[in-house]
Amino acid sequence: MTEPEPPSSISDFSRYRAACAEAATDPVLFRSFRRNPDISGIIEPYIAADGPERPLALSIDELIGKLAIEPDFVQHYPVCKRNDEIGDPPLTHVDGLGDASIYTLRYIKIAYDMRRLFGSLDGLHIVEIGGGYGGQCAILSRLFKLASYTIIDLPEVLQLQRAYLQALEIGSVEFLTKDDVAAERRWDLAISNYAYSELSEELRAFYLDRVLARSDRGFMLWNYMILAFARSGHDYRAALMDELAVLAGIMERIPNLRFVDELRLASDVEYRNHVAVWGHTA
Numbered sequence: 001m002t003e004p005e006p007p008s009s010i011s012d013f014s015r016y017r018a019a020c021a022e023a024a025t026d027p028v029l030f031r032s033f034r035r036n037p038d039i040s041g042i043i044e045p046y047i048a049a050d051g052p053e054r055p056l057a058l059s060i061d062e063l064i065g066k067l068a069i070e071p072d073f074v075q076h077y078p079v080c081k082r083n084d085e086i087g088d089p090p091l092t093h094v095d096g097l098g099d100a101s102i103y104t105l106r107y108i109k110i111a112y113d114m115r116r117l118f119g120s121l122d123g124l125h126i127v128e129i130g131g132g133y134g135g136q137c138a139i140l141s142r143l144f145k146l147a148s149y150t151i152i153d154l155p156e157v158l159q160l161q162r163a164y165l166q167a168l169e170i171g172s173v174e175f176l177t178k179d180d181v182a183a184e185r186r187w188d189l190a191i192s193n194y195a196y197s198e199l200s201e202e203l204r205a206f207y208l209d210r211v212l213a214r215s216d217r218g219f220m221l222w223n224y225m226i227l228a229f230a231r232s233g234h235d236y237r238a239a240l241m242d243e244l245a246v247l248a249g250i251m252e253r254i255p256n257l258r259f260v261d262e263l264r265l266a267s268d269v270e271y272r273n274h275v276a277v278w279g280h281t282a
């Protein structure tokens with residue numbers, strides 16, 4: 001008997017994958033996929049299946065505070081809010097904005113963080129490793145005139161991204177599994193939020209080679225402690241040493257990688273997440 005393949009990441013498990021494929025192909029399930037705990041448990045955690053959002057760590061006040069300083073936020077919010085027309089996400093009332101998804105607000109904040117670091121993203125070829133249901137892609141595609149957007153993910157998750165982005169009429173997105181990533185590709189900007197850092201050692205090495213080291217700019221929200229904690233049997237010191245060794249390996253290939261931790265939200269600080277960037281001008 002052959003051994004089953006080990007999971008490629010902490011989110012690579014069968015219920016999540018099956019739920020994404022089902023939501024992508026069944027219009028009834030698709031209508032409310034952002035309330036399906038098998039999906040939201042991975043991509044939009046802290047949301048109760050049947051009730052209002054429970055943002056245990058993400059604070060709506062903090063997000064609004066960060067967005068309010070962006071001069072064009074109010075102008076662009078209506079088009080960004082279209083993200084919430086699909087999948088029936090749980091919404092929270094926000095004065096001045098109406099009903100809003102905290103996760104959509106977070107995608108918008110991240111888009112503005114990138115603009116702050118790299119300038120306008122107009123004309124860039126972007127690649128995202130682990131794109132969730134496509135929420136970040138949708139926001140960036142609305143805010144900028146991108147040259148192209150490629151998402152690399154598990155096949156079932158790509159199906160859901162395709163369905164979601166099609167429903168929002170966001171075209172020209174390329175969906176790739178790991179095996180489809182050509183060795184000679186290059187990108188202007190690589191993104192991987194709460195995703196690359198969750199991958200197995202083997203996959204991190206693969207994507208470092210094929211994607212990160214082949215991208216002129218990068219932005220990664222690095223939630224490393226979850227994986228390293230589990231690997232080390234919840235020994236904080238061992239987890240930290242382990243993860244620092246991984247980061248040192250990445251910095252050998254991308255010497256201009258820096259941590260810009262002031263961009264973190266309080267939830268990231270609480271979970272010891274970091275923001276890793278390279279190729280930025282600010």
Ligand SMILES: C[S@@+](CC[C@H](N)C(=O)[O-])C[C@H]1O[C@@H](n2cnc3c(N)ncnc32)[C@H](O)[C@@H]1O
Binds near residue numbers: 009157178193199203
């Ligand atoms: C925690 S979610 C983060 C989603 C999104 N980036 C965000 O900011 O909310 C982790 C993402 O990594 C993806 N993922 C899991 N295993 C993967 C793999 N082997 N290759 C690429 N992506 C993978 C998941 O499907 C999911 O899209």
